[in-house]
Amino acid sequence: MGRQVEGVCAEVLEKRRDEFNKKFIQAGRTHRHLDPEGFLEFLGGPLCQVVNQAADFEKADRLAGPLYELCLELFCKGLLGRDHGSAVNRAWQELFPAVFSFMEEDVETLPALLINSVYNISMEKQARENQWIDIMVRIAKVAKTRTELTESGMVAAWRCGMAVYRDGALEIVDRLGSRILSIIFGTLITDSQRTDTQENTVKTGFDSKEFVASLKGNRWFDPSMPPSKNLAITGFAGGFKGFGGSLIDPPRVQVDDGRIFVVDSHSTWQLYADAFGTNLRRSSIVPSKQKTPPGLAITIDRDGFVQKGEEQNLFRELANNSSTGCVRDSLFVCLPSSHYVFIIGQRG
Amino acid sequence: MAEQRYRKVSASPTKPKSKSSKSDFDIADLYKGPVSLKDEAVAEEDLNLDEKLRQAYFWLVNHAVISPFYDVEYDDGPNQKFTFGDQKVKVSLPSDQSYSSYVLLPLLNLAVRRRCLLVGGPGRGKTQIAILMGILGGYDIREIKRSIQHGQPQMTVADLLGNPMPSSLISAQKPEEIVIAWRKWLSMRVKIIDEYNRIPTRTQSALLTLLADNYAEILDQIYECPAAAWYLTANDDGGGGTYQVIEALRDRIDVVVKALHFNTRFLDELLTRVEEDFRPEDIVPPEIVFKEEEITAMNKEIRAVKVPDSLRRRIEFFASQFEFCEEGARQLEYMTKDTVKLAAVDWNMVVGSGTGKDLSKDIGSQTKNGLSVRALMTCLSFVKAMAYFRGKKEVCFEDVRQILPFVLHDKLAVYDNSPFFEKPETKAFRVDQVSWIRYLFDTSIKEFERLDMDREDPLIELENEFAKGLDGISEEEILDRLIKIERILGQWSKGRKFYGHMYDDVLKMKYLHQRYTNYLRWLEWEGK
Structure with a gap:
């Protein structure tokens, strides 16, 4: 049985018992797998934990309805439950209490936005939803407005592996303060206008303007790694579907209109990659077969010898490559014997 | 109790298309996901009307009308086919989104504001679907129920249209001073006549004026009705009912839909309705109800759907085969x-x-009439509506093939004694109008393609020449054109049977010949 419900949440549940029971019965008609005991346990646990933060009955009452409906919807969709160790469960238990003050302002949509975000990140193979929750818990303490919170969430999602959002995040990143940027990127970032009296701090951290410029200037810039001009394998994408990857057979890459596409015998994918992650997104575009344009930024030969201007490096493991493509500061390489796409770039 | 469950509207898009070539992601997508947002309800305002129409359709078939029949079939690539029994009954599993005519056509009728007849035995939900259309058309359930005109043998013109006010009858000095209390249903944009074949003949005439000309008349007073979608029901479309329906009235029906039987495998759904005591018409979701201006806008959008020339030619070829009767004059x-x-x-x-013609090709021999202008206009309206419903900007071949049987249902009269219907495989066509008309269309298209009419149609060149106008054309050119026409007619007359599709072509060539002849005479006169 579920745990004993306490506090102001218990009063609200008591008062709205019939209404909530009715909603559960209705949901149960179309979702036969709905687990009453698990649901009850969740009500008494994470849901009440959030509602009990309300200062009085009236505020708790205003919160309880939308949160109950969200909880029910997530149970119906199988995204929440006793047996779930999912990030959605964790978001309820750790993130919701942290963003409580914002939730009081906007209980109708904010919880749903956060859950959707956690869900979307968790659906991406190389993304890190738990890292996102950790970052957001910390941001909730310093964000001044709901907009600041949600915009920070977007940039944090990019930081946690959603390379697909890179362009959008770079448009927002200018608006975020150095404190929030520090939390998101896990490094000390200070405001550009700081004086020389704080020289020591400036020396150990990044200047926010320079930091943003580095982010925009080089997709392989990672503040947690020492900058380097060396050409290196900065990422990989794909993998055999049978082992949890995305591709049926060894792929080939194709460049079309400044975008990189990965093609296997069944599907075409667009590849998004930077220092924080790589994402493959199924694409309906059939990339046109373009001839390799002369004067590419980075080139590789059959022996695996890579050259970018004066920089060069030998990658024996990429010898006998089957297809290559270069987009701006990245080289994408496929091998006839691998389900992965290897990405070469410079970290600094 | 079941309200929430049955109020659920299908998620958009109801007919997913291949994604646009734009593949860059919007960072705001991060917050869109499995949980529905309240803000999304606001976005519904921007919903395309064709998407709204499809949502209405899917709500009707999923929650309101138990009609598990997908007789309007579309395929996207090959489909699976099975054959049953000695009669070789074919069952195909459509490979694209297919529809139930019983729900789809009344809905399209709402969109194009025409006249739909629902036929079928008692208790098959004919009136219910008409009521649902009224509600989707923006009326309150009580309002729509009160407005239904129930056909019965004692129904008078006054019952149908209204009464003169007794006080004004006494005081009026002239007919125009008589005040008429018009019935409220006349002003509605969804009109329902239940069991119209039980209305006495005299009252049917008043109804005909309403259906045909959209006005009502009593004692020289005229009431102009707004454009409306009509729904008429009848238990028997074969001339039964209390009164024979006058032919002119039948001819005004634009589309005929059959209420099919109840599939007993869906008894559990009926059980739920009994246990939970609800009726679908009471719980129509507000998001699928159309405002008056939305229906008007939808109508305009439907009219803008294109009919490609190649398809138009096929429709012309099909329609040209029915009127010709070689023995008639x-x-x-x-x-x-x-x-x-x-x-x-x-x-x-x-x-x-x-006449010695090949009956399998001469589809005109199977009917006792041709197609009227009204029937052709209705065809075009409904095929456009069908394409629109499927989210297309252009009508495709299958839209025409699927819609024609319902529009021409009462328009083409079967000639029962045609030897064509004596064959075992075609016998059923005498009673199954839908399959028969589809067969006629398929046969016509096969013939069109056999004759290679896309490339070998001599009239296209003649029509194009004529469309450029006669001004400034020399006598020699006119003579050339006249010879061209005569040559074609000469070739056609050699040993070929005179089929229906040639009839309109020959008449057209005669017309062109006459226009050129008159012009030539005029040129000669001017030359004097």
Whole structure:
């Protein structure tokens, strides 16, 4: 049985018992797998934990309805439950209490936005939803407005592996303060206008303007790694579907209109990659077969010898490559014997 | 209790298309996901009307009308086919989104504001679907129920249209001073006539004026009705009912839909309705209800759907085959089925002689009439509506093939005695109008393609030449054109049977020949 419900949440549940029971019965008609005991346990646990933060009955009452409906919807969709160790469960238990003050302002949509975000990140193979929750818990303490919170969430999602959002995040990143940027990127970032009296701090951290410029200037810039001009394998994408990857057979890459596409015998994918992650997104575009344009930024030969201007490096493991493509500061390489796409770039 | 469950509207898009070539992601997508947001309800305002129409359709088939029949079939690539029994009954599993005509056509009728007849035995939900259309058209359930005109043998014109106010009858000095209390239903944009074949003949005439001309008349007073979608129901469309429906009234029906039987495998759904005591018409979700201006806008969008020239030619070819009756007259212009009909003689006396034509190709021999202008206009409206419903900007071949049987259902009269219907495989066509009309269309298209009419149609060149106008054309050019027409007619007359599709072509060539001849005479006169 579920745990004993306490506090102001218990009063609200008591008062709205019939209404909530009715909603559960209705949901149960179309979702036969709905687990009453698990649901009850969740009500008494994470849901009440959030509602009990309300200062009085009236505020708790205003919160309880939308949160109950969200909880029910997530149970119906199988995204929440006793047996779930999912990030959605964790978001309820750790993130919701942290963003409580914002939730009081906007209980109708904010919880749903956060859950959707956690869900979307968790659906991406190389993304890190738990890292996102950790970052957001910390941001909730310093964000001044709901907009600041949600915009920070977007940039944090990019930081946690959603390379697909890179362009959008770079448009927002200018608006975020150095404190929030520090939390998101896990490094000390200070405001550009700081004086020389704080020289020591400036020396150990990044200047926010320079930091943003580095982010925009080089997709392989990672503040947690020492900058380097060396050409290196900065990422990989794909993998055999049978082992949890995305591709049926060894792929080939194709460049079309400044975008990189990965093609296997069944599907075409667009590849998004930077220092924080790589994402493959199924694409309906059939990339046109373009001839390799002369004067590419980075080139590789059959022996695996890579050259970018004066920089060069030998990658024996990429010898006998089957297809290559270069987009701006990245080289994408496929091998006839691998389900992965290897990405070469410079970290600094 | 079941309200929430049954109010659920299908998620958009109801007919997913291949994604646009734009593949860059919007960072705001991060916050869109499995949980529905309240803000998304606001976005519904921007919903395309064709998407709203599809949502209405899917709500109706999923929650309101138990009609598990997908008789309007579309395929996207090959489909699976199975054959059952000695009669070789074919069952195909469509590979694209297919529809139930019983729900789809009334809905399209709402969109194009025409006249839909629902036929079928008692208790099959004909009136219910009409009521649901009224609610989707923006009316309150009580309002729509009160507005239903129930056909019955004692129904008078006054019952249908209204009454003169007694006080004004006494005080009026002139007919125009008589005040009429018009019935409220006349002003509605969804009109329902239940069991219209039980209305007495005299009252049917008043109804005809309403249906045909959209106005009502009592004692010289006129009431102009707004454009409306009509729904009429009948238990028997074959001339039964209390009164024979007058032909002109039947002819005004634009589309006929059959209420099919109840599939007993869905009894559990009925059980739920009994146990939970609800009726679908009470719980129509507000998001699928159309405002008056939305229906008007939808109508405009439907009219803008294009009919490609190649498809239009196929429709023309199909439609041209029915009016011609070689035995009906001696002069070409009167060789029509209408001539025979107006003569009121026994049909078999005229057409029984046999013309030696290949009956499998001469589809005109299977009907006792041709297609009216009204029928063709209705066809075009509904095929456009069908394409619109499927989210297309252009009508495709299958739209026409699927819609024609319902529009021409009461428009093409079967000639029962045609030897074509004597064959075991075609016998059922005498009673199954939908399959028969689809067969007629398929046969016509096969013939069109066999004749290679896309490339080998000489009239296209003649029409194009003529469309450029006659001004400034020399005598030599006119003579060339006249010779061209005569040559084609000469070739056609050699040893070929005179089929229906040639009839309109020959008449058109005669017309062109006459126009050129007159012009030539004028040129000669001017030359004097």
